[in-house]
Amino acid sequence: MARAELAYPRRVTEQTGEDVRLRNWARNATLGAPGSVCAPTSEAELQSLLATTSGRVRVIGSRMSPGRMLGQTDVDGVLLDLSGLTGLLSITDDTATFAGATTLQDVYAVLTERGLMLPSSPGVIAEQTLAGAISTGTHGQGLNQSTIADAALAVRLVLADGxxxxxxxxxxxxxxxxxxxxxxxxxxxxxxxxxPSPIYTCRKNMTDAATLDDDLTSWNRENDLVKAWWFPQEGQVQVWTAQEAGEDDVRRHREAGGGLFEHPTVSDAMNATIEQTLRQLRDDTKVAREDMPSRTVTRFRDFTDVTGDIYQVFCRGIATPQINVEIGVPLDLAGGVIKKIKDWHDQTQPRMHYPVILRCTGPSEAWLSPSHGQDTCYFGFVVYYSEDGSLSEEGVDFLREVEKLLAAEGGRPHWGKYFDESLYDWPTLYPEWESFREVRDALDPGHRFANAFTTALFD
Incomplete structure (x- = not known):
């Protein structure tokens, strides 16, 4: 039980008088002691702070990650709030330079205004900072792209000595x-x-999951961008496949004012499935009918094709406190993993709050990216918190068992989400693991940017 509690912590539901920056966004972890947050307003001020102080340092960003990634435990440690160092710094025809603490939504807004996009599909949540997104491997969907980190051409670091x-x-x-x-x-x-940012038309369909193990690869090979949600209990999949829009769809998009254009044909093919999922979610969490977790599920109801830019189509998540486990496996193994999950689900019939999320990417050049060196299929699993901040026992068991299954297949967990680190042999999973450790020792020889989590990983 101790391991489960570490991986999936309880959430504090009532905000006390303490500084909100001392908890992560989900309020399931304390990041540091009162008075430990420093907020430099310039790079020079940050340099001076590091040069004239000692002790551990961690950047809290938008606080979207689990606490173990963000927090520090030293009494004299510092949490850096860099929200004063944001914005566009320079831009050319094919590059854009932003301050590291700029949120992704601000990055996307700047690019969209100029008819541009990154050569990577966005994740669904844009409140996270650019630095946090690349540091944890945030990714979208589509084999012709990989993580946001792979769009980086240059990165500036302020080192431990300033x-x-x-x-x-x-x-x-x-x-x-x-x-x-x-x-x-x-x-x-x-x-x-x-x-340049094209306009995409995203086709949404309900399909039978019986052939999902074969369909998933075909969808991704044949389309620019693909995202799928698998409801194992009902044997159904809602799949979004996106291609550059034709002239008629582009015209409709422009005539609609340039916002996301919803096509007139609406499908109710999955409404019964959505209602079943909502019943399980509400029974387990005791939440109101129109709370944020329920909204994330109801968006699958009465679905329709849409046309818009890449951010309008795919960056549409609802930030909701949850335990989100996401494991990447080589795409070539994804079909076999799907079959094993089907067999396991048939035997156990777990209560699920959300469908299994399926997103595939191309290889990443980042040494510690879960998609490093290989086409990768990410399997995502979500369990929502109850009103009292607890997690259902069945939900925790579901996450633990499905993670064990994927870890046994050589899965690599998403760094910015939840996982049980005891399941993974990091040097075996990452060919450049030792090289990364050498770089870390060279750039931060005193391990000033370490915390308990990274120390356990690398030392």
Missing amino acids: SVRDFRRGDPWFGAVQLGLGSLGVITRVTLRTQ
Whole structure:
């Protein structure tokens, strides 16, 4: 039970008088002691802070990650709030440089205004910071792209002694800096590759899950962008496949004012399935009918095709406190994993709050990316908190068992989500693991940017 409690902590439901920055966004972890948050307003001020102090340092960003990734335990440790260092710093025809603490939604807004996009599909939640997104491996969907970190052309770090170092694509250590888990230094600016942003039409369909093990690969090979939600209990899948829009759809999108255009044909094919999922969610969590978890599920009801830019189509998540486990496995193994999950589900019939999320990406160059060096299928699993901040015992058992299944298949967990680290042999999973440790020792020899979690990982 101790291991389960570590991986899936209870949530504090009532905010006390303490500084909200001392808890992560989900309020299931305390990040530091009162008075430990420092908020420099310039890179020079950050340099001075690091040069004239000692003790551990962690950046809290938008606090969206689990507490073990963000927090520190030293009495004299510092939590850095960099919300004063944000915004567009420079832009060219095919690059854009942002301060590291700029939120993804602000990055996307700047690019969209100029008809641009990143060469990576967005994740669903855009409140996270750019530095946090690349440091934990945030990704979207589609085999022609990979993580947001793979769009980076240059990254600036302020090191433990306050010095500044710039890394550019092609540098020997760039693969480590792209996704560093906050353990190498403080990211203060990132230069990203950009490209013209097309308009996409996203077709939404309900399919039978009987052939999902074969269909998943076919969908991803045949379409630009793909995302699927699998309801094992009902044997159904809602799949979104996106391609560049034709002239008629582009015209309708523009005539609608440039917002997300919803096509007139609506399908109710999955409404009964959605109601069944909602009943299980509400029975387990005792939540009101129109709370945020329920909204995340009801969005699958009465679905319709849509046309818009990549951010309008895919960056539409609802930030909801939850335990989200996401494990990436080589795409070639995904069909076999789906069959094993089907067999396990048939035997156990777990109560699920949300469908299994299926997203595939191309290979990543970042050394510690779960999709490093291989086409990858990410399997996502969600359990929502009850009103009192607890998790249902059945929900916890579901997450533990399904993670064990995927870990046994060589799965690599998403760093910014929840997982049981005891299940993974990190050096075996990541060919560049020892190289990353060497870079960490060189850039932060005193391990000032370590906390209990990263120390256990690397030391």
